[in-house]
Amino acid sequence: MAGASALPTDSGSSRANAFNLLRLLGALAVxxxxxxxxxxxxxxxxxxSGIGAGGIGVGVFFLISGYLISASWLSDPSPARxxxxxxxxxxxxxxxxxxLTALLLGPLVSTLPAxxxxxASGxxxxxxxxxxxQPVSYTLPGVFEGLPYAGAVNGSLWTIWVEVLCYAGVAVMGLLGLLRRRAVLAGLVVVALAATTVIHLTGYAGPLVPLVVSAFAAQPLAFFAxxxxxxxxxxxxxxxxxxxLLVVWPLLWGTPxxxxxxxxxxxxxxxLVAFRAPAALHRPTGSYDLSYGAYLLAFPAQQVLVLLGLREPWLVLLATTAIVLPLAALSWRLVEAPALRLRRRKPVAVPP
Incomplete structure (x- = not known):
């Protein structure tokens, strides 16, 4: 679904800034x-306004991702690592x-017999x-049919492919020695901003790059750049x-x-928040990074709540937050953090 995402970065790179806080707020915006x-x-x-609440969350994630992922390459320019x-x-x-969505949640809520x-091939x-x-599937047989946003199982997943493309782009630019070229980076920003503005003004919803990525990717790509x-x-x-800018932006609402x-x-x-927020706000959930897990889990949890008859948006918001944050903590503890411990470290030269 357009405007929904939460995108991951290396947890350990957020110790001297408020990136963890911002990622969590981005997930909650979605x-x-x-x-x-x-x-x-x-x-x-x-x-x-020119952007949705979910788009703000997407923007925060891609801004941070562009900053940290390019820094990650520069700190260790090994394609394999x-x-x-x-x-x-x-x-x-x-x-x-x-x-788990397909094998556990799907049969529990599907209108079809197990x-x-x-x-079903679907x-x-x-x-x-x-x-x-890519291309991700958003539907499962008999799941979430008849809801206001019918059939969508996890509409947030579209941004994962966009993030993967950004990862690949950073690697290519790194190999070509372009990540330090300010003129090149500024040119990418200008092109991306021009593309997202044209799409905003025309309402174009076709492919941004045929068979690769849709027009919805233009704004996240601009934020990443x-x-x-x-x-x-x-x-x-x-x-x-x-x-x-916080004053000017509302004054521009309804204008090109x-x-x-x-x-x-x-x-x-x-x-500004990332580098000027008090240190006490840098890691609001301690050593746990809940943003990615919350992003992955929130959409199907919200569809289940709506399926159960919850239609007041504030109640959906509160219930989703109460359900998803503990599940995101489990995701971090049992899946994400253990996976990160498998990373190969940059070889350290041994003194002669």
Whole structure:
């Protein structure tokens, strides 16, 4: 579903900043968006603003990801180790959610008898396509039919493929020596902002790159490029500029540049908070990073709540948060953190 995501980064790189806090807030912004949309109440943030609440969460994740993933390559430019780090961070929890959704949640809520559900090709196709990441399947036989957002099992998963493309792009740029070229990074930002503005103004919903990625990816890609550029510039937005943008952006609502105002304001707020927030706020959940697990689990949990008759968006929001955060803690403790411990470290030179 457009505007929903939460994207992972290496947990250990958030110790001297508030990235963990921001990722958690980004995940909750997505939960807010879906609490309204999935219960049939539309978006909680007017389309005139240029971005949805879920889009804000997506933007925060991709900004942080662009910053940290490019820094990860530069700190250890080994394609093998870089790929392993990315796979171990993003794939184990993702694959587990895809499989458990199809094999556990699906038969419990499907309108089909269990035998028919497991005999349906759509059940196994969902797993296979999900594990391949692209093209992901969003439906399961007889699951969540008749709901306001009918048939969608986990609409948040579309951004995982976009993130994978960003990972690949960083590797290619790193091998070509472009991650330190400020002019190249600035050019990417300009192109990405132009693309997302054209899409915003025209309402275009076709492919951004045929057979590769849809128009929905343009805005996340712009945020990712901005994150890379800000990392290279080592720029921390000043308070005064952030305050000005927070005033200007609402004044632009309903005008053609509203999306640019949104992107500028979100970018400045994200990096100002990241590097200027008090140390006490840096790790609000201690050693646990709950953002990715919350992202993966929230959408199907919300659909179940709506299926059970909960249609008041605030109640869906509160119930989802209460259910998903403990499950995200389990995901971190049992799946994500153990996977990260398998990462190969950069070899340390032995003194002669």
């Amino acid at each position: 939960v807010v968006e879906h609490s309204w949309v999935l219960s049939g109440h539309g978006t909680p943030l007017t389309p005139a 870089y790929t392993l780090r990315r796979v171990l961070r993003i794939y184990p929890a993702y694959a587990l959610v895809v499989v 035998a028919d559900y497991f005999a 059940t196994w196709g969902h797993i296979v396509r999900g594990l391949l990441i 901005l994150g890379m550029l800000i990392r290279e510039l080592r720029w921390v937005p000043p308070v005064w500029l952030t305050a000005v 540049p509203a999306n640019l105002g949104a992107i500028a304001a979100i970018t400045c707020v994200t990096f």
